[in-house]
Amino acid sequence: MAETTPSLRQRLGGRSLYLIGMMGSGKSSTGRPLAERLGYGFVDADAVIEQVTGSNISEIFERDGEDHFRDLETQVLRSISERHSLVVATGGGIVTRSENWGMMHQGIVIWLDVERDQLLLRLQKDSTQRPLLQMNDPGEAVDEILSRRRPLYNEADLTVVIGTETADVVADGIIQLLPELIKDPPKQRPE
Structure with a gap:
C-alpha cells in the first residue's frame, strides 16, 4: 500500500526536494x-x-x-536553502559548482533524467531561449553538455528516468519512490 502524503511529509521532516536535470527535463512542470x-x-x-x-x-x-550567471545562481540557491519544505526547480547547470551540492544535499536531490531523443523533442517544441543551445546543431550541444554533466547528475539521491510521461505521472512516481529513500532516525537502544 502506498504511503499517505501527510505521513510522507512528516517523514521528510521539512527537508526540501531539489530537482536537477538538463534544460527541458521538466523540473518546473514536475515541481x-x-x-x-x-x-x-x-x-x-x-x-x-x-x-x-x-x-x-x-x-x-x-x-x-556564464560565470556571472553561475554566481547569481549560487547566491539564489543559498537563499532558497535557508528555507524548508520546498520543491525547488534548479537550473540545469547548478550541478557544476561543488558548493551548490553542499546546499542541495541538506535536502533530497532528484535527477529528472529524460531520454536524449525525448529531451531534444521537448527542447525543439519549447520557445524558451536556451543560451547554451545557440549553435548550428542543438543535438550536438545537448550531447556535449550531457557528457560533462551526467557524472554530476549521478550524484543525486534519486534518479527518475523519464520517457514520454506527463509531469503529473512523474510527480506521482517521485511520491512513490521517496519513502524508500527516507531514512528514519535510528531507534534508541535501551541501556
Missing part, C-alpha cells in the same frame, strides 16, 4: 504538482534570478557571461 501533493512550497530558481535581476536568463548570459 509544481509534486509540491502540491506534498503540501510544500514551490520555487523555480531561474524565475527567482530573473525576478531579482529584471533580466531573462539569455540576457544575463549574453550581457554578463
Whole structure:
C-alpha cells in the first residue's frame, strides 16, 4: 500500500526536494504538482534570478557571461536553502559548482533524467531561449553538455528516468519512490 502524503511529509521532516536535470527535463512542470501533493512550497530558481535581476536568463548570459550567471545562481540557491519544505526547480547547470551540492544535499536531490531523443523533442517544441543551445546543431550541444554533466547528475539521491510521461505521472512516481529513500532516525537502544 502506498504511503499517505501527510505521513510522507512528516517523514521528510521539512527537508526540501531539489530537482536537477538538463534544460527541458521538466523540473518546473514536475515541481509544481509534486509540491502540491506534498503540501510544500514551490520555487523555480531561474524565475527567482530573473525576478531579482529584471533580466531573462539569455540576457544575463549574453550581457554578463556564464560565470556571472553561475554566481547569481549560487547566491539564489543559498537563499532558497535557508528555507524548508520546498520543491525547488534548479537550473540545469547548478550541478557544476561543488558548493551548490553542499546546499542541495541538506535536502533530497532528484535527477529528472529524460531520454536524449525525448529531451531534444521537448527542447525543439519549447520557445524558451536556451543560451547554451545557440549553435548550428542543438543535438550536438545537448550531447556535449550531457557528457560533462551526467557524472554530476549521478550524484543525486534519486534518479527518475523519464520517457514520454506527463509531469503529473512523474510527480506521482517521485511520491512513490521517496519513502524508500527516507531514512528514519535510528531507534534508541535501551541501556
